[in-house]
Amino acid sequence: MTSKPIPLVDLKAQYHTIKAEIDSAVADVLDSCAFIGGRYVEQFEADFALFTGARHVIGVGNGTDALLIALRSLQLEPGFEALVPANTFIATAEAVTHAGGRPRFCDVDADSYLLDLDRAEQLVNDSTRVVIAVHLYGQMMDMPAVRRFADRHQLLVVEDAAQAHGAQRGGIRVGELSSIVTYSFYPAKNLGAYGDGGAVTTDDERLAGLIRKWHTHGGDQKYRHEFEGINSRLDGLQAAVLSVKLRHLPQWTLRRREVAEIYHRLLEPLGLSLPRESDPGSHVYHLYVTRVDRRDRVLSVLQDKGVHAGVHYPIALPFLEAYERFGHKPEEFPVTYAQMDRLISLPLFPEITTGQIEQVAQALGEALR
Numbered sequence: 020m021t022s023k024p025i026p027l028v029d030l031k032a033q034y035h036t037i038k039a040e041i042d043s044a045v046a047d048v049l050d051s052c053a054f055i056g057g058r059y060v061e062q063f064e065a066d067f068a069l070f071t072g073a074r075h076v077i078g079v080g081n082g083t084d085a086l087l088i089a090l091r092s093l094q095l096e097p098g099f100e101a102l103v104p105a106n107t108f109i110a111t112a113e114a115v116t117h118a119g120g121r122p123r124f125c126d127v128d129a130d131s132y133l134l135d136l137d138r139a140e141q142l143v144n145d146s147t148r149v150v151i152a153v154h155l156y157g158q159m160m161d162m163p164a165v166r167r168f169a170d171r172h173q174l175l176v177v178e179d180a181a182q183a184h185g186a187q188r189g190g191i192r193v194g195e196l197s198s199i200v201t202y203s204f205y206p207a208k209n210l211g212a213y214g215d216g217g218a219v220t221t222d223d224e225r226l227a228g229l230i231r232k233w234h235t236h237g238g239d240q241k242y243r244h245e246f247e248g249i250n251s252r253l254d255g256l257q258a259a260v261l262s263v264k265l266r267h268l269p270q271w272t273l274r275r276r277e278v279a280e281i282y283h284r285l286l287e288p289l290g291l292s293l294p295r296e297s298d299p300g301s302h303v304y305h306l307y308v309t310r311v312d313r314r315d316r317v318l319s320v321l322q323d324k325g326v327h328a329g330v331h332y333p334i335a336l337p338f339l340e341a342y343e344r345f346g347h348k349p350e351e352f353p354v355t356y357a358q359m360d361r362l363i364s365l366p367l368f369p370e371i372t373t374g375q376i377e378q379v380a381q382a383l384g385e386a387l388r
């Protein structure tokens with residue numbers, strides 16, 4: 020039993036490192052009552068545009084709505100198909116359905132956990148319009164390869180960067196080779212709000228206009244609705260929190276990478292398959308995911324030793340009750356299916372101490388014995 024339980028993510032520890040800045044930013048919003056729209060949202064959108072290099076940033080209610088609004092803004096015909104990796108959070112697929120399409124699940128690469136483009140080749144059909152590149156666990160997909168694949172089949176590319184704020188690979192940043200990027204600012208994300216939040220980014224002015232309308236009832240002037248949109252806005256309080264946290268994000272990302280390095284070093288002797296970076300620096304380590312046999316037993320031994328590990332995700336999308344209608348079989352997704360019961364995410368957050376990392380590694384070593 021370790022002295023104090025080690026959580027998967029420690030939001031409290033982070034808050035305490037930036038308490039004065041956050042408290043003052045929140046007090047400013049309360050003082051000005053700029054709750055919906057207004058200067059804090061505008062400021063964060065400008066800050067995030069600078070950070071991502073995107074020309075347009077539209078703050079929305081959460082990362083799920085960001086995907087829905089992105090897909091709606093692409094004006095796809097009902098029944099379109101979107102390629103979605105079999106292992107991601109349900110939001111990626113849900114948005115496709117709610118935008119009037121059908122998610123076409125694709126197996127993932129065994130080492131990177133990212134959508135396998137070779138497999139995707141076999142899934143493209145006359146209805147396929149979009150490929151959703153999910154930068155899972157913080158690792159960016161090979162975007163030039165995604166672009167070539169998309170161009171070959173005349174597909175649009177949407178990047179789901181809910182777990183990959185600020186990632187780049189081979190000198191290419193998130194957003195450089197796609198039409199639209201979506202972000203989540205769920206509290207536990209690398210850039211997390213103190214409630215729900217999300218954003219859509221694009222370099223395309225026409226798309227940006229549509230996204231702006233989509234997220235606020237189909238119009239950009241009050242009571243002038245050009246179409247039925249939805250109500251999904253980033254609010255002033257979240258925007259002010261995010262502007263503060265964004266200033267710290269580069270440092271936090273460096274620390275996440277450092278933590279991952281320490282894990283690599285300590286876990287290498289255990290013979291586990293550790294996260295591999297396809298390109299040095301391409302991973303922003305939202306999660307540190309490895310694979311173990313008898314996962315449930317390992318999780319319970321870790322729990323007894325005060326280490327809270329997670330699983331992302333225990334049931335891959337094709338096998339969820341929500342997608343029973345597609346009647347998928349394990350053999351359609353051999354990699355995803357084989358990995359599903361073995362994935363384990365270790366505690367990783369910028370404030371984790373080296374001592375805590377050592378405790379996690381030691382506990383894992385003991386759990387595997």
Ligand SMILES: Cc1ncc(COP(=O)(O)O)c(C=O)c1O
Nearest residue numbers: 081082083108110181203204205
């Ligand atoms: C890959 C991925 N896409 C989309 C989402 C949805 O984001 P939100 O929870 O903000 O709706 C998440 C968040 O959990 C995610 O991890």
